[in-house]
Amino acid sequence: MKMTHVFPTYQRFPFAIESGQGVHLTDDQGQTYLDFTAGIGVCNFGYQNTAIQTAVQQQLTKIWHTSNLYENALQEQVATLLTNGDERLVYFANSGTEANEAALKLARKYTGKTAILAFNHSFHGRTYGAMSMTGNPSIQAGYAPLVSGVQFADYNDPAAIQQITPRLAAVILEVVQGEGGVFAGQAEWLKAVNQACQQQGVLLIIDEVQSGIGRTGYRLAYEGYGLDPDIYTVAKGLANGLPVGAMVGKAKLATAFGPGSHGSTFAGNALAMAAAQAVLQQLTPAFLQTVQHKAQPVWQVLTDEIAPLAIVKQVTGKGLMIGIHLAPQVPVAKVIAALQHQQLLTLSAGDNTLRLLPPLVMSTADLLAGLAKIKAVLLALETEVTA
Numbered sequence: 001m002k003m004t005h006v007f008p009t010y011q012r013f014p015f016a017i018e019s020g021q022g023v024h025l026t027d028d029q030g031q032t033y034l035d036f037t038a039g040i041g042v043c044n045f046g047y048q049n050t051a052i053q054t055a056v057q058q059q060l061t062k063i064w065h066t067s068n069l070y071e072n073a074l075q076e077q078v079a080t081l082l083t084n085g086d087e088r089l090v091y092f093a094n095s096g097t098e099a100n101e102a103a104l105k106l107a108r109k110y111t112g113k114t115a116i117l118a119f120n121h122s123f124h125g126r127t128y129g130a131m132s133m134t135g136n137p138s139i140q141a142g143y144a145p146l147v148s149g150v151q152f153a154d155y156n157d158p159a160a161i162q163q164i165t166p167r168l169a170a171v172i173l174e175v176v177q178g179e180g181g182v183f184a185g186q187a188e189w190l191k192a193v194n195q196a197c198q199q200q201g202v203l204l205i206i207d208e209v210q211s212g213i214g215r216t217g218y219r220l221a222y223e224g225y226g227l228d229p230d231i232y233t234v235a236k237g238l239a240n241g242l243p244v245g246a247m248v249g250k251a252k253l254a255t256a257f258g259p260g261s262h263g264s265t266f267a268g269n270a271l272a273m274a275a276a277q278a279v280l281q282q283l284t285p286a287f288l289q290t291v292q293h294k295a296q297p298v299w300q301v302l303t304d305e306i307a308p309l310a311i312v313k314q315v316t317g318k319g320l321m322i323g324i325h326l327a328p329q330v331p332v333a334k335v336i337a338a339l340q341h342q343q344l345l346t347l348s349a350g351d352n353t354l355r356l357l358p359p360l361v362m363s364t365a366d367l368l369a370g371l372a373k374i375k376a377v378l379l380a381l382e383t384e385v386t387a
Helices: 050-060 073-083 096-111 128-132 158-163 187-200 221-225 251-256 270-282 285-306 332-341 364-386
Strands: 017-021 024-027 032-035 088-093 115-119 150-153 168-173 203-207 231-234 245-250 312-318 321-326 347-349 353-356
Touching: 032 364, 050 270, 073 088, 073 245, 073 270, 088 096, 088 251, 096 128, 096 168, 096 203, 096 231, 096 245, 096 251, 115 158, 150 158, 158 187, 168 187, 187 203, 187 221, 245 251, 285 312, 285 321, 285 364, 332 347, 332 353, 332 364, 353 364
Parallel strands: 115 150, 115 168, 168 203, 203 231
Antiparallel strands: 017 024, 024 032, 088 245, 231 245, 312 321, 321 353, 347 353
């Protein structure tokens, strides 16, 4: 498919996805794939999920869009589900980067301070504020000057705790760094960051855009560590494919986000809210337990059969958010292409990493079948580079 009127901002594979069913996708050439991407961690409940599809179809017959000038019962219902009974408030956005922009604005306005501590190899989005908090120079290249006041530290580094001082408005981090290479935070370090923020009067913002909505086996990844952020952001999996994001903050922060302080025309759109409600209604403790149970045999195979391969440096991640870090002589793009020929779709991430984000509804049998294909491809490439 030749693109003549679209900016070439994406490196696209030479086929188009035309339909999906369950955890499989079919392209424009009739080829069907097992999907280990979930639309980059978006379609956690797979494709054509009955409850989500029904909710959106019903909403289509009522109203697609009004504006945020009127009371909105659907937004209230989704916010109640999202906060899970906590005394927190929700600002709806259209994407993860917009949710992180809102978090930055709220933190600065509430504290009256501007300095932000973020982390190397992080990713928080591509709009100016979110990009400025992203610890990846290649994403920032060509866009200077960035938003000022952001400093960076190494992730999981105890020395970073010393940078958390009262001059900061906030610390922003991902519990599992997704784009940077699927690196999970060390429990004690994350708790130390949380404690330092509380002691120093600094807001803690946790970016759950990729790690939230069940991806690690918890509603939000930070819950698995017992953390208490002042603000967290979600997007990707929240509406299973319809554009939505949300910033969720403690109720005390409402004093800084009154009428006129922030807004968006499409945020909290009725179709997105209908889908989000159906997602959150399915994100039950029982469902999350199944994700945790399915992750156990997956990690057993990763640990016992894939991590020991000579061309694998390490395997990282948590739950069904997985990174297989490859030796430099094996480009991840080559692995992805080989897996596509084996009818398996996968992703890349930083540090030459093969990233796996399968739909959370995928069966254990399909998960293990996908890993078997990955192992076979890696073994073939291992033989090739060592021959």
